[in-house]
Amino acid sequence: MIDEVVKLEIPARAEFVALARLVVSAMAASDVDLPDERVDDLKLAVSEACTNAIEAHDATASPERVRLSYWADDRGLGVRVEDRGPGFDPAALPDHPPVTDPARLKFERGLGIPLIRALVDEVEISSSGQGTAVRLLMRNAVASD
Amino acid sequence: MIDEVVKLEIPARAEFVALARLVVSAMAASDVDLPDERVDDLKLAVSEACTNAIEAHDATASPERVRLSYWADDRGLGVRVEDRGPGFDPAALPDHPPVTDPARLKFERGLGIPLIRALVDEVEISSSGQGTAVRLLMRNAVASD
């Protein structure tokens, strides 16, 4: 399955996030058995992860780029978003959004990772001082909940 | 300008050629000053070059992938298509299609590189036993003919 991987490398700039989403649609059109709604959910998650990756590079004014891999296999459609930003501690963020807590309404930010976790079947975030990798997997119809 | 480059790596399979074209549209939408018609011409050329790259890999049954770079700068929109196929001698092909020669109508093939040369402002083909790279540049409105 390794040769089923599509790789995309983009400058860490806002205008390229749309391209990262577009590749999800293209992969979904050719290779997988996901309902449109789940493809949309994955696009949203990729958009959030890419936005964070770009902002991480902004923080360091690093000219590094954001690297994405997309793969389709029996399990579903996967995307990995990798940056060389300063990293962060994902465990320090709440696992799920406290949607009932009116206090969160004070925040215009901090919605990205909760959205990713709510929308995507499998989410793995690994982060260090060298950068961050977010691995997303949307499971095929049969295997999904 | 080096960080303006977008890179795409696809399996050498027919279904991914559409993705290679899609990235041309995405680059054109965000970064350059090319009329739609010239963007369409560049998409056609990228499609031809990618098709050749994929067929070159078919010939060797090689699991290698096709690598594309896209860049936008003052001069225009550029795309490089690279394969690790067996290579060929581009000089052995006619520079321009003999459009008036009725004999060419016998051929269902051999139209790709003539189309590329007719449509794109600058075309550079380098090929060896290690593979082939096709570099295409569509010049911005001001600089174009």
Add this chain to the structure above:
Amino acid sequence: MDLGLDVSERGKYAVLSVRGEVDVYTAPRFREGLIELVTEGKHQIIVDLEGVDFLDSTGLGVLVGGLKRLRSHDGDLVLVCTQNRILKVFEITGLTKVFSIFDSVDAAAAAGES
């Protein structure tokens, strides 16, 4: 990628109709559009999201920011949205509890008159 913004009037409301994709690239233009209305003294705003194809958390941020700004002027910002994939984002983030969301600009304007 394209973002389209149109402004119109409906009763006491200014209506900002958004078309296209709202993400980190286009959100700044969306934010400017909203701020411009507030600066012009429009403190009752309907944001019509029916033409939006995509909206992520940066778009949500613009809306929450706009709402806070308007409330500080005793104004309000209400939404028009019937698309499930967009509504879903508001639901997951709990923002359906913050925004009044209507099926049409007419319904939003009528609610404001009552």
Add this chain to the structure above:
Amino acid sequence: MDLGLDVSERGKYAVLSVRGEVDVYTAPRFREGLIELVTEGKHQIIVDLEGVDFLDSTGLGVLVGGLKRLRSHDGDLVLVCTQNRILKVFEITGLTKVFSIFDSVDAAAAAGES
């Protein structure tokens, strides 16, 4: 990526209407659609390209192959196309000299009757 093929009848012609993108991935389906018609004994074919968004040299190859096959059955293959970006590809490759290209299925069928 999508390729749509519809078959209909118009006078002595079978009309194959093509929608979507014709490239190395979709060309095999296009070729099969044509060959199926020939196998069914349809030797006068109009290929309607008005719904085509993209066509590259693999698509041209399918059309040239179809034409050769039909001529060997004393048949013909004519095209309907008014889109400049598609016509351009036929012009550059000199194929406007091989194919009769019409503005509409009606015009193509009428020319065949005369």
